[in-house]
Amino acid sequence: MSEETSYTAEEVAALLKISKLKVYDLLNKGELPSYRVGKQKRIDSSDLEAYKQRSKGASFAPAKQPLSAPDAQPIMYTSPDAGAVRDRTLIITGQDVSLDILARHLERRVPDRRPLRSYASSMDSLVSMYRGEADIVSVHLLDGDSGTYNTPYVRKLFVGQSYVVVHLLKRSAGLYVKKGNPRKLTSWADLAQADLRFANREKGSGARVLLDEQLRLHGVKTAGLPGYEEEMSNHLAVASKVASGEADIGVGSEKAARLVGGVDFVPLIQEQVDLVMLKKADNRPWIDGVIGILRSETFRNELLHMEGYDLSRTGDILYES
Known part of the structure; x- marks a missing residue:
């Protein structure tokens, strides 16, 4: 299969001879990587081939998968030029639909990067970022002793590293x-x-x-x-x-x-949902792009149509090391 080829969920279902619901389950779990073009999710042929090889039990590295500490495995890419592929992508973790909207805005705002969605949990997302396998991590982790969200966990994990915590929403x-x-x-x-x-x-x-x-x-x-x-x-x-x-x-x-x-x-x-991003020289342009999107009227207006979100502090920088 050509690496330039991509498929819809329906086409993958037909190719694998499984139900469309099963394909969406694989996408939601992060077992089959996808990205969004408009309102449609697409799956690259290389990622589909990697999934098929994993299903056969072959020693074939996954394009990306949910991480579960402490047995998490590194995210690998099947492209011959894996480093170049990784440099072009922005992996966004978390399950809230607002992150799909953010990914769509990033496609337009940062055209030299390709947003990819991973549906890993908050803790697994932080671990994946620590290992250099995620770029924009969403977290909603309560620290019961302090009654605060997220920053206690981030500060303990990223000791000595530079990062920024930006508020996404409350729900x-x-x-x-x-x-x-x-x-x-x-x-x-x-x-x-x-x-x-x-x-x-x-x-x-x-x-x-x-x-x-x-x-x-x-x-x-x-x-x-x-x-x-x-x-x-x-x-x-x-x-x-x-x-x-x-x-x-x-x-x-x-x-x-x-x-x-x-x-x-x-x-x-x-519940407080925040985004964590590591501050590196190469990251600064797209970090500014993410913050600009969160503070934009267009992004907020899309979320305002969804009940249950408090957007009063969306885009605020909560902590910067």
């Missing part, structure tokens, strides 16, 4: 409960109720850190909690588990609750 987070809230769950303290069945996110995700911090602060031991060890990769899966009656409670964002029938949402915290 409501809290509890997913069965329609009508039969267990009367209204606060973090209710996590201590007996016999609650949990729907949980994967380790390293912002929702998992939020749950774990609240369990710790309220003296609830995780050992033996029904459903706690079963992990799901996104908010929709957690909300759906609660809606189906397989779980009594889950933690996530309000946006997902609106998309799932049979579930109510109990707002408990304004």
Whole structure:
């Protein structure tokens, strides 16, 4: 296959003889890299070939994949000139739809770079940046002791490095409960109720850190909690588990609750989503471009049409080392 060829999700589904939903699942998990052209996701033939080789068990390096510390593997590229490919890309991590919009704006604002989306969790995203495998990392990690988001984790990991933390947005987070809230769950303290069945996110995700911090602060031991060890990769899966009656409670964002029938949402915290970028000489032009996009009226107007976002401080520099 030619490296210049790219495919739509529908074409990949036909080539691999799998369902389109399966292709989107691979894209969302980062197992099959993609980039956006207008409103359409495209998959390069080299990335598709790399995925096929990995599926066959061949020793073929993935183009990029979600990272899970401490067993994370370096992101590799299949192009013969891997260094040149990496230099042309900007890898943006995180699952919020605002990052897809940011990637689209970057295509126009920084035309010499190609934005690529990775759907890794907050903690895995920071690890990938530490290893030089991500450029624009989105994080929403609560530090329960200080009550602040993100900077405590960033400062501990990037000791001695120069970086900038820029605010993206705030969004409501809290509890997913069965329609009508039969267990009367209204606060973090209710996590201590007996016999609650949990729907949980994967380790390293912002929702998992939020749950774990609240369990710790309220003296609830995780050992033996029904459903706690079963992990799901996104908010929709957690909300759906609660809606189906397989779980009594889950933690996530309000946006997902609106998309799932049979579930109510109990707002408990304004979750802060920030972007982290390393300050290097070659990065400065596109970092300025990212900040300019976040502060632009065009970008904000696109997000204003999506309910649940607080954009009052979007584009503010929160910390700079």
